[in-house]
Amino acid sequence: MFLSLIVFLPLAGAAVIAIFARSHPEVAKGIALLTTLLTFAFSLFLYFGFQDTASMQFEERVPWIPSLGISYHLAIDGISLFLVLLTTFFGPICILAAWNSIQKNVPGFMIAFLFLQTGMLGVFCSLDMVLFYVFWEAMLIPMYFLIGIWGGEKRIYAAIKFVLYTMAGGALMLVAILALYVINGKITGNYTFNLLTIQQNMSQLGLSVRVEMFLFLAFFLSFAIKVPLFPFHTWLPDAHVEAPTVGSVILAGVLLKMGTYGMLRFCIPLFPTATFSAVPWISVLAIIGIIYGALVAMVQPDLKKLVAYSSVSHLGFVVLGLFALNSQGIQGGILQMVNHGLSTGALFLIVGMIYERRHTRLIADFGGLAKRMPIFATIFMIITFSSIGLPGLNGFVGEFLVLTGAFLSHKIYAVFAAIGVILAAVYMLWMFQRVVFGKLENPVNATLQDLSIREIALLVPVLLFIIFIGVYPHPFLSRMEASVEHLIQTVHQPVKIQSTVRLQEHRTNPATASLDGPSLSATIENADKLAFNE
């Protein structure tokens, strides 16, 4: 019941607001803050009660629609644990950030936000594919309202674009889920949407390379849109720029991770063969994303757009790490998800704070803020360094692991990705310099107030984690280690067997070999490499 409590507590808070505090903004804020704090407090128990094994923990399983084999199945492992924590962690921070900046229809905002919390937590906890899909889609609705009602000028365009992009991906995923259900049911006789059961059965299903590739792509596409991986990223800058601060924070901090989490939970363990053949393509896309995002970020005049494009770049790192398919890469990828959530979330908070003061986000309008706002400048600096990946801060650990992982699998990817690290330093430091240092030329900036206690209070926890992970990442890595190892084993095991079998098949039958040309040769290559490694 514990996970259910955490997942649905925000929804209950939303219901309380809807019933009792529809016309009392202050009460609504209070209830929302209380609910998110409680949720966070409960989720801490998850961390401390978690055993460092690969098993699914805090499991709950109740039949939901038995005739279709759908169950209400929640559990977490070392991979989802941190994403759940990240989500609950950002809950109170976002409410505090919205405290004064949201003026219009505050109770509505709080309801939408709490609804969103439930959706995101549900995504990270579900082990039933339909349940996963339900949360995945249900979460769109509150996000749609958050952007569409409380957003900037082009908010309607951004909101609809966000929903349609995600839905289009989700639609393909739904077909893939149904296909898996049907194939698994036909062969094993057990019609179920349970992810773990299907994952276990995958090797018996005897999917042809082509079918597996289609299914893999259907899942991958929907997650890649969410991440967003280049070239599916165009919705992201629109959504980020138009969303209110809190929307951007939650979008960067948590929502984008749903994509990378999905890859880790569905694509890689379900379709190892296809994953291996797709690694070169995905890695190249990730690297393009890293460099393209960084280059575009560099020339942005708008702070928020800059941070948005830096997200594209950072998530490229995450994807690169995950598809290195070794423990360094995947652990680094997961840690980098958390890091990106913390640092980019904090950056959006910072941007929101000066936007509230000046009602502009153009870098050119600022300069010399360090003198007027020393606390702001200090915190901003730490976050900037975290985002760049300065050693001693969280970003370094994640990026280092990702690069190591990439280097171990394909050296060339690591080389290109490293360029991204340098570019990140360029655009972030340049931006920081233009905003914070230099002469205070604009007289309007001379009247700026430094951060209030509320603002400091909501940034300090983020800073603490940024430093803590940077100095001592062990508590985080140890929690996920077993799950990651387990994942890697499940991926590598069947591939070795299958690809050797296929190798023989294709040697005897050149006609089919020519049919799935590049993907097959990649598979063979990987299999050889694995054999070589051992």
Added chain:
Amino acid sequence: MTTEDMVKTSARSKTEDMLNEYIPILILTITAALFAAINLVLSHLLGPRKSSRSKLSVYESGMKPRGDARHRFSIKFYLIAMVFIIFDIEVVFLYPWALIFRQYVAAGPFILIEMLVFIGILVLGYIYVWKKGGLTWD
């Protein structure tokens, strides 16, 4: 008598039987025709004669026999015609019922009740038309 003859006689007697069955109908027809003719003749002989313009015109349901074809009829005609057709057609259902009545009434009063329900529904319709003013001209 050969078998052939026997078949012929029986066939003939069958035809005769069939024709015999129609004799009552023939009588009925003749009676009806006579009744009509006698009445017409009697009224012609006994009735007083006062002719007027409209009485002398050709009878067309009260319509002028000549004139523009695009003529506006009172909608009341249609209403009456519709009501007539509805009740007239429903009565048709009484015939098949009457045919099998004797056969089934032995099994119980169900067939009678069924027709009562049917007539009941018709009466309902009749009351409806009446109450809604479908039977009054104005």
Added chain:
Amino acid sequence: MPEIRWELLTPILIMTGTALLALVVDLVVRSKKTVAGVACLGTLAMSASSYLLLSGLVEPQNVFGEMMLVSRYSLFFNMIFGASTLLVILISIRTMERAHQHQGEYYMLILLATVGMMLMASANELIMVFLGLELMSLCLYVLAGFFPRDLASNEAGMKYLLLGAFASGLFLYGIALIYGNVGSTNITEIAPQLPRIGESPFFLVGVVLLIVGFGFKVALVPFHQWAPDVYEGAPTPVAAFISAGPKAAGFAAFFRIFADALNGISGEWLMLVAILAALTMTVGNVIALVQSNIKRMLAYSSIAHAGYVLVALTAANGDGVSSAMFYLFVYCIMNIGAFGTVILAETKDSETVQIRSYAGIGFRRPLLGLLMTLFMLSLAGFPPTAGFIAKLNVFKSALQAHPQLAWLIVLAVLNAVVSAYYYLRLVVFMYMREPSEPLRFLPYNSWSLVAVLLSMIGVLLIGILPSFLMEQTSVQLFM
């Protein structure tokens, strides 16, 4: 004497009795709400008796000789009709009071149309299907043109009559051709003869004519042209009615004949149905994108939904039939809910039918905005509403039966994405745009509100706990 089995006929008898009673009550009482009340109670009693029969019935039962077949299938459809008729009566009360004429007749026509639908769902004879179809259609023609002083309503009635009569003709011709080959109009007698006549061209022409006839009735593309005009012109509650029950009834007979009697030659019609489904979904959704009148938008949306239901027919098995039943139940509830919300959004002068008039409603009429949003989300198939489970169920059964029709499922889900655009457009207007000129809305009419809230509860409840309803839809084919 043929066995009649009255107990199995109670739902139909109750409905017929209620229709007659409504007629009498209308003559006697002055307050027309009483008529609506009688109609509601009768519909409730019918649904209850259907449910009781459904929970006790295992095997399909022949009644009235072999004229009708009372089965879990027909009884479940009775409940669909019961639910939609009840909701429609409730949302009609306000409109009819405003119209101030022929209120009693209105309710009687609705009830009689429902009887027609029930006959269609439980018919075991092609002639019986036709009889039910005509009983239903004749009532609907009158209902569509119910406001004689409203030109749009007149147009709707006339268009519906002409195209409907045409469709009935084609349908009847199809029956005739099938009769010519089978030698009987009994639906159960078709299947055993299929091996002998399945290839006969005249028989197949008859089958195609049946598809065309049903296609008109349930508004499949390319036989859908009447639908938008009729929905737009007809009084809003009537549009809600036409979009719900009759469509379900059309599908009830359609599935009964095709998924069941003609299942043996499903190879012959499967592709045709799949193409019709693809066309119907796509055309309906794409044209709905550009509508500015909410009733027209809902018309095209309901065309698209017919396409989704047709996807279930491609499964051509019991599973597909069950999923279609589930879908139709959900569809009726949410669609009437959406129309009901349109009725709730009335101003002093008229109903609010222009989508742009909904600007800003979300904050000034929070309940209205919430309800409309919910129905739009459900129609678009967002979880956790009933619309999602219904779509999932249909796609699942279709994919399970014919994996080679995966392209149809992909098309269907992409269509759902397209449809999200226009459903959410209404939400955009309600919550994200400011009204150009504020409309003065009347206070909510309590009867319509009751109906819409009932639909809302249904949509949410079925969305979150669908198992109960799903168990009711489990049927075996009748062969």
